[in-house]
Amino acid sequence: xxxxxxxxxxxxxxxxxxxxxxxxxxxxxxxxxxxxxxxxxxxxxxxxxxxxxxxxxxxxxxxxxxxxxxxxxxxxxxxxxxxxxxxxxxxxxxxxxxxxxxxxxxxxxxxxxxxxxxxxxxxxxxxxxxxxxxxxxxxxxxxxxxxxxxxxxxxxxxxxxxxxxxxxxxxxxxxxxxxxxxxxxxxxxxxxxxxxxxxxxxxxxxxxxxxxxxxxxxxxxxxxxxxxxxxxxxxxxxxxxxxxxxxxxxxxxxxxxxxxxxxxxxxxxxxxxxxxxxxxxxxxxxxxxxxxxxxxxxxxxxxxxxxxxxxxxxxxxxx
Numbered sequence: 001x002x003x004x005x006x007x008x009x010x011x012x013x014x015x016x017x018x019x020x021x022x023x024x025x026x027x028x029x030x031x032x033x034x035x036x037x038x039x040x041x042x043x044x045x046x047x048x049x050x051x052x053x054x055x056x057x058x059x060x061x062x063x064x065x066x067x068x069x070x071x072x073x074x075x076x077x078x079x080x081x082x083x084x085x086x087x088x089x090x091x092x093x094x095x096x097x098x099x100x101x102x103x104x105x106x107x108x109x110x111x112x113x114x115x116x117x118x119x120x121x122x123x124x125x126x127x128x129x130x131x132x133x134x135x136x137x138x139x140x141x142x143x144x145x146x147x148x149x150x151x152x153x154x155x156x157x158x159x160x161x162x163x164x165x166x167x168x169x170x171x172x173x174x175x176x177x178x179x180x181x182x183x184x185x186x187x188x189x190x191x192x193x194x195x196x197x198x199x200x201x202x203x204x205x206x207x208x209x210x211x212x213x214x215x216x217x218x219x220x221x222x223x224x225x226x227x228x229x230x231x232x233x234x235x236x237x238x239x240x241x242x243x244x245x246x247x248x249x250x251x252x253x254x255x256x257x258x259x260x261x262x263x264x265x266x267x268x269x270x271x272x273x274x275x276x277x278x279x280x281x282x283x284x285x286x287x288x289x290x291x292x293x294x295x296x297x298x299x300x301x302x303x304x305x306x307x308x309x310x311x312x313x314x315x316x317x318x319x
Contacts, residue, residue, distance in 0.1 A: 001068070003061065004032045033091045042276075106282075134162060136162060140165050143171065170197040212234050222254050233260065266288060269292075271313070
């Protein structure tokens, strides 16, 4: 297998802010895996929170032996393994003349309603964002500061009928979360994602959880599951965390077997990064694959988003 990697930059439609900082573009790595006249493609988003850089992930990718059967052992869960795994699935589908879901013996993916993310801003600007997107059935609010109550109230005023989930990105303390939880319920919030820092979340097992709490930074692959017991009700599965579709599907099955609900999320990337996750997102509690909706430009043959949700990728894109 001949492996190559390139950097691609996608400008965002507007500045995107979470509790850890802001960005104006998505920097991704695109992997091409070629053999026997076919080339498969995958995309990953190296994430500094997990100690990844574009350079370090490129080095991991280029150090791969090229043998798919060895990928899970050669590379740890993370962005590099994700791009390679998805590129190899795409290559396998092209060689077989089938779609990836057929290779996996899964039904063809149906459209899934995806959350649309409102980035962290002043209450006034978040209310305006909410009003502009009030037609969307599911909004995700980026929070994670001690002053989030005003933001929550503002978003609900801007989108009185939308379903709302919130993501604190590890930005709260146990005290802040306990104070906010009754108000989250009052405002109709349906789930809160990663309220406390990963590794400092033991209090979630001791305080009341009046609405589902979802593990994001605390959950990477199946090895994460034992550490979530008693603290979380849901897991957010992202391909860049699991290290590809292969482990993501295994994590989904294992999490459901242990009684967790499942959310399928994403980093800010292009339609190529989201395409494999559409397979994963079938019949989960929440889908958050809005990365392409945040971009000013996307891949050729991009994913289709409409009133029914995000659709399965065309073969010209992936899989």
